[in-house]
Amino acid sequence: MTVEITSKIVGYRIKQQAPEAPSPTLPEEDPLTVRIPSRPEGTLEAVSEKISYVGAEGRKKVYLLVSFMPVEGVVGGKRVVIERPVEFFFPSGQLSSEHQWITATMRSLSLAARGGYVTQAVADLRKVAWDKGLVRCGMNRWNKPMFHDSEVAAIAWSIQQILYRRGFLDQDGNQVPVESLVERYAHRMQHGHAWQPPAEDTPAEAESGAVEPIGQDAATSNAPSNGPAVVGHCPECRGELIMMDGCPTCYAGCGWSKCG
Template identity: 45%
Template sequence: MLKIAKKITGVALVKADEPPVPVPAPTLAPAPPAPVLPDENPLFVRVENRPDEALNAVIEKVTLGTQVGKKKIYVAVSFLEIKGRLNGQAIAIERPIEIFLPAGQTDEDGQWIVATMRSLSLAARGGYLTRALQDLRQVPWTKGPVRCGEKDWGNGKVVPIQHPSEVAAIAYAIQRILCNRGFLDADGNQVPLEVLARHHARQASDETRSDPEQELVAANPSTPSIEAVLEKPVAAGKNTCPQCGGSNIRRIDGCDTCTECGHSKCA
């Protein structure tokens, strides 16, 4: 009995007086190409619920100057690593995920403070916190401007920044936290995804943390630096402040008031 030790790949019939006919090798089907995963921007990945794990957080004391004096409040922002894909490569960034401000620290009703912070947290988990903060910066109230933060015009003049309400001032304070963390630029705009990914990769590898603003300029040379913007002279005009040159002129209590330095024609 003939024992076949190998797998049969073909069969051919030959006569006893004919030379053997070579059996053609089997044709293997080409391997299917590896699936290409679509890009996923981690800035817009939706986080349905607050993670149960411990989160990195920043708690900052913020000073507000109102018509009745100064007050100090505390704002907490939590961050979470969000993964995605860019140009086919896996990346990760750090994104704000939750914002908390204990009630009872401002003149506003506690329920509205809680509601606003919950809405901001939903915006953070939904990927549109940057826009939400920019909208809150425009919220007015009837109790006069609120001072929070300072602006250095680069000519030796440092003036307090005026906001149209406590809510707007708190939104500015949150923007400053995100700016110091490297998530937003100095004007409250979103830092490009590539810069965020590189910045987070360096943090993860325990390398020296770099200045995200300098990376932003390096990634887009046509973007002026914050220093260049501050040093650029502002021409005085009808809608510019004669004291600091700012263009944010608002009519408050019947008087044209600069929200940058607080200068008022009625003062």
């Protein structure tokens, strides 16, 4: 558009553009607590693990499946994505007498995962005790056996280990901050594999602050006893015997018991 100037120019001013309207701020939505109504259709990425433990009834081996999925949220006004466990599955037929209770527990854990409080739920299962004596499951960073108050506690510890190796929990079984989860998921998407604990966290570097399996107290783990007192050696495999329910029982692997 052309404008004719008919008077003397005595000054000028640059016309300012109208300020843009500020973009609306996204409401905060913690991806850790976003409720997932149900398991989504289709395929989910999962971790399958064989758990081996020894208790009053001898050695048992069971399989556990934990499924994961990406979950969106808003942190600091930015849309982010993390990975969360959403499903726990214990295939039937492994422990027939306790199957209904195990199935119920796995369903409850799945609900807790989709509700955003699975970390607390698994920690509570670690506290379950029974009257059949200690259960040996897993090894600490000094390659010594760990003992749990029940089979439920042993399986819960194994679940924590899965979530720790996946980067969802820290070495003490606590929830990893959402900012770290965002970084780990982005790293996974970029490099095409799951996040793993740092390579320097190995038994050879225990004195320099390396991590250990979840729930193992460093002071007690390094004690000379390293668990229940040894009362002899197994006649089957020559492993060490400990007292379980008043009977010398092998915890080295074969599950032999003097009481049968």
